[in-house]
Amino acid sequence: MDIRYIIELLYRRRRLILKVFLSIFLPITVGTFFIATSYNSTAKIMLKKPASLNFLNSAMGVTATESASFSTTDRADYLALLTLRPTAEQVVEKLSLRKLRIRQRVVRSMPFLKPVLQALGVDVNAEGKRLTAEQLLNSGIMSKIFPYPNVKMTQIEDTDLFQITAKAQDPETAANIANTMAAALIDQEIRRVYDTYKYAGKFIDDKIDKVRDAALGNLKKIRDFQEKDDALALDTQISNTMTDLNTYKKTFESNIVNIAKDKVLIAKLESQLRNVPSFAKDGSNMGNSDMLSYYKQKLATLYQSLAESKTKYTEKHPTVIDYQNQINMAKGLLQKEYENLFDSKSYNMDDIYMTARKSLITYYLELDGLYAQNKAYPEIIKKYEQKLASIPEKQYTSSNLTQESTATNTVYSNLLTYKYRVGLMESIEISNFNIVEPAVVHDKATHKSPSMLLNMLIAIFLGTILSILSIVIMEIMDNTVRGIRDIRELKNVALLGVIKKLADDRFGLKAKTQARSFKTISNSLAMIHREKPIKTILVTSAHDGEGKSFLSSNLALSLASEGKKVLMINTDNKENTLSTIFGLHNSPGFAEFLSGEETQITSIKPTSVSGLFLIPAGKNDAGGMRHLTSDRCISLIDNLEKDFDFIIIDTPSLLSSDEALLMGSHTGKNLVVVIENERIHIDVIKGIFSNFKASGILHSGVVLNKVEAIRFGSEYYDTLRYFPKADTNDLEKEF
Numbered sequence: 001m002d003i004r005y006i007i008e009l010l011y012r013r014r015r016l017i018l019k020v021f022l023s024i025f026l027p028i029t030v031g032t033f034f035i036a037t038s039y040n041s042t043a044k045i046m047l048k049k050p051a052s053l054n055f056l057n058s059a060m061g062v063t064a065t066e067s068a069s070f071s072t073t074d075r076a077d078y079l080a081l082l083t084l085r086p087t088a089e090q091v092v093e094k095l096s097l098r099k100l101r102i103r104q105r106v107v108r109s110m111p112f113l114k115p116v117l118q119a120l121g122v123d124v125n126a127e128g129k130r131l132t133a134e135q136l137l138n139s140g141i142m143s144k145i146f147p148y149p150n151v152k153m154t155q156i157e158d159t160d161l162f163q164i165t166a167k168a169q170d171p172e173t174a175a176n177i178a179n180t181m182a183a184a185l186i187d188q189e190i191r192r193v194y195d196t197y198k199y200a201g202k203f204i205d206d207k208i209d210k211v212r213d214a215a216l217g218n219l220k221k222i223r224d225f226q227e228k229d230d231a232l233a234l235d236t237q238i239s240n241t242m243t244d245l246n247t248y249k250k251t252f253e254s255n256i257v258n259i260a261k262d263k264v265l266i267a268k269l270e271s272q273l274r275n276v277p278s279f280a281k282d283g284s285n286m287g288n289s290d291m292l293s294y295y296k297q298k299l300a301t302l303y304q305s306l307a308e309s310k311t312k313y314t315e316k317h318p319t320v321i322d323y324q325n326q327i328n329m330a331k332g333l334l335q336k337e338y339e340n341l342f343d344s345k346s347y348n349m350d351d352i353y354m355t356a357r358k359s360l361i362t363y364y365l366e367l368d369g370l371y372a373q374n375k376a377y378p379e380i381i382k383k384y385e386q387k388l389a390s391i392p393e394k395q396y397t398s399s400n401l402t403q404e405s406t407a408t409n410t411v412y413s414n415l416l417t418y419k420y421r422v423g424l425m426e427s428i429e430i431s432n433f434n435i436v437e438p439a440v441v442h443d444k445a446t447h448k449s450p451s452m453l454l455n456m457l458i459a460i461f462l463g464t465i466l467s468i469l470s471i472v473i474m475e476i477m478d479n480t481v482r483g484i485r486d487i488r489e490l491k492n493v494a495l496l497g498v499i500k501k502l503a504d505d506r507f508g509l510k511a512k513t514q515a516r517s518f519k520t521i522s523n524s525l526a527m528i529h530r531e532k533p534i535k536t537i538l539v540t541s542a543h544d545g546e547g548k549s550f551l552s553s554n555l556a557l558s559l560a561s562e563g564k565k566v567l568m569i570n571t572d573n574k575e576n577t578l579s580t581i582f583g584l585h586n587s588p589g590f591a592e593f594l595s596g597e598e599t600q601i602t603s604i605k606p607t608s609v610s611g612l613f614l615i616p617a618g619k620n621d622a623g624g625m626r627h628l629t630s631d632r633c634i635s636l637i638d639n640l641e642k643d644f645d646f647i648i649i650d651t652p653s654l655l656s657s658d659e660a661l662l663m664g665s666h667t668g669k670n671l672v673v674v675i676e677n678e679r680i681h682i683d684v685i686k687g688i689f690s691n692f693k694a695s696g697i698l699h700s701g702v703v704l705n706k707v708e709a710i711r712f713g714s715e716y717y718d719t720l721r722y723f724p725k726a727d728t729n730d731l732e733k734e735f
Contacts, residue, residue: 009471012482029456032452037169037448037449039447039449040174040442041440043437044436045433045436047074079155083153086133088151088181089133092130094184096130149177151164151166151181164182174439175442179439183435186434199268211411215405218408219409225401248377253407258366299331299334299368300372304376311380338365482678490689493702495704496528497521499517499518500517501708515558520719520720534670536670538651538667539552539672540654540673541654542653542655542688543679546653546679548651551672552568557612560609560611566648567643569614569648570590573589573617576616576617582609585605592619594632634666637667654688665695671697672701673703674702685702
């Protein structure tokens with residue numbers, strides 16, 4: 001594909017290129033002008049675990065995390081928390097964010113219209129609708145076409161830093177939205193952590209008064225007993241029994257504390273995961289399984305059997321070991337049942353859920369074990385107490401009071417410690433978010449949108465690409481003749497010449513502008529038939545209006561200007577173009593001669609051009625045109641060849657009638673086919689010449705008409721011709 005062809009293609013499709021380019025460029029450019037300018041500002045926050053949180057975990061008996069960093073799941077969770085509606089509502093409420101009305105956008109884009117609108121009674125200062133949380137968090141395509149304040153949260157890759165980017169119609173509002181959003185996120189995080197400790201404090205407050213009263217009551221009982229019964233010493237005989245009994249009672253009381261602790265830990269974990277839908281579904285089914293109830297009951301029975309065996313045997317006795325193994329197996333079955341509940345297909349699975357599951361099952365198993373022990377231990381304690389019934393009442397009472405007092409004092413002391421620490425942590429604002437870079441007011445072009453320059457460049461790029469794509473598609477889909485390249489595809493068909501398109505030259509009267517083209521055509525005919533010159537040329541075309549009469553008249557003028565005696569015959573009585581061009585009457589003419597109404601001499605009419613004569617078509621109803629293949633017609637042409645140097649016959653178009661084919665077949669004269677550029681399909685032309693070959697009709701070649709050429713180098717077409725090798729003894733030329 002040479003450069004000239006590309007330039008011609010672009011020139012030929014220039015209107016399509018312009019339409020496609022403008023259809024892309026103008027909407028983008030004009031739309032950018034009318035879209036209100038938005039400014040953006042960014043605040044950065046860091047996700048970091050505070051040291052005070054580890055202190056609280058230690059105070060509550062929870063193992064502190066060694067690493068201060070967050071996992072990928074943690075980051076994803078916090079990124080989801082950033083887009084919660086309550087946080088956005090807090091920002092909208094604090095800043096009173098509203099959407100601009102259309103009138104306000106118009107005034108901002110075109111301030112000069114403000115007095116005009118006010119004069120028309122339009123309230124240009126009326127406030128728009130209040131922005132919703134969903135709209136603030138939405139940064140979709142609508143927020144760009146009709147700008148309103150919005151915010152977007154993103155994580156900086158491979159870091160614990162998050163960006164809060166806010167957009168608004170002025171830079172101050174954008175900075176305020178970003179900073180207020182960051183502050184609201186920290187406030188929401190503080191509240192979430194505070195709620196976790198709130199549950200622990202509430203549980204301690206519910207229990208501490210009862211435990212304190214019990215501890216004080218036990219101390220008073222000991223004092224009263226010692227004063228009344230003088231029981232200051234205990235018999236060493238029962239020390240071992242009392243030690244065991246004390247151990248079980250301490251374990252029982254310690255289990256109560258541990259149960260409370262496990263409930264606090266479970267409440268804390270459930271509070272942290274309250275916003276995870278999958279946990280809400282699984283949590284609602286915990287404890288509702290018949291198998292869970294069965295395993296819990298079995299576990300309580302085994303603990304009771306184990307305690308009873310320890311009253312008789314040592315820790316290494318096979319009976320004790322067997323009960324211990326059964327307890328471990330029961331715990332394993334209980335754990336699997338919990339996992340089955342969590343792994344149900346009806347529940348959703350996600351990273352947060354999978355991470356929390358292991359911890360929750362551990363706490364649930366520990367809590368079930370403590371409940372099972374405390375269910376079994378009262379019976380064991382009762383047996384120990386029955387065993388001690390034989391001991392003197394005084395010693396038993398003293399030991400019992402001391403044991404109960406020690407247990408209640410220990411529980412009360414622990415609850416006081418926890419109450420103080422939880423209260424301390426409630427008063428501390430703990431948050432995993434910290435603002436590391438507040439948003440600032442920007443007014444530079446890099447923080448403004450839309451950018452007119454950028455959008456114009458994009459429009460130019462898209463317009464250019466789509467324009468090129470459109471002409472490629474048109475070239476692929478367009479099967480019409482589009483220049484000499486398509487003529488070359490016609491086997492053994494010569495291109496006699498090219499006639500350029502002139503908008504103001506409908507009938508060829510301004511022949512000087514195209515004289516060289518018609519000179520080239522006449523010379524091409526002479527070169528093709530140099531061994532056997534021809535005098536008669538039949539001119540036709542595929543369709544009407546392709547320029548056969550235009551070629552006939554101008555070719556005749558070109559030959560006449562060389563001093564030749566030329567006769568034109570119009571056999572197409574549907575068209576009177578030749579008569580109109582030369583200002584002659586259309587009748588009498590060729591039709592009257594063939595029908596016998598006129599003689600040869602009276603049908604020939606001289607024109608205003610020296611040496612140029614015309615036989616018009618004649619009347620359409622004369623009926624002579626049906627005699628085109630008669631001996632009278634053939635004899636007329638043979639006689640006229642003796643009197644004229646050239647005879648040019650303008651025949652009807654090939655697809656409107658068969659007269660041109662019949663005349664060419666019977667007269668044996670050569671046909672010249674006029675092809676209008678970019679009108680006739682190449683397959684139609686191939687079919688025409690295929691019919692010529694099958695019918696034995698001679699042809700000299702084709703003339704390409706109405707070729708739209710670029711001004712620079714347009715002279716190239718004036719002398720352009722193409723001869724196939726088969727017709728010119730391996731001669732192929734282009735002038």
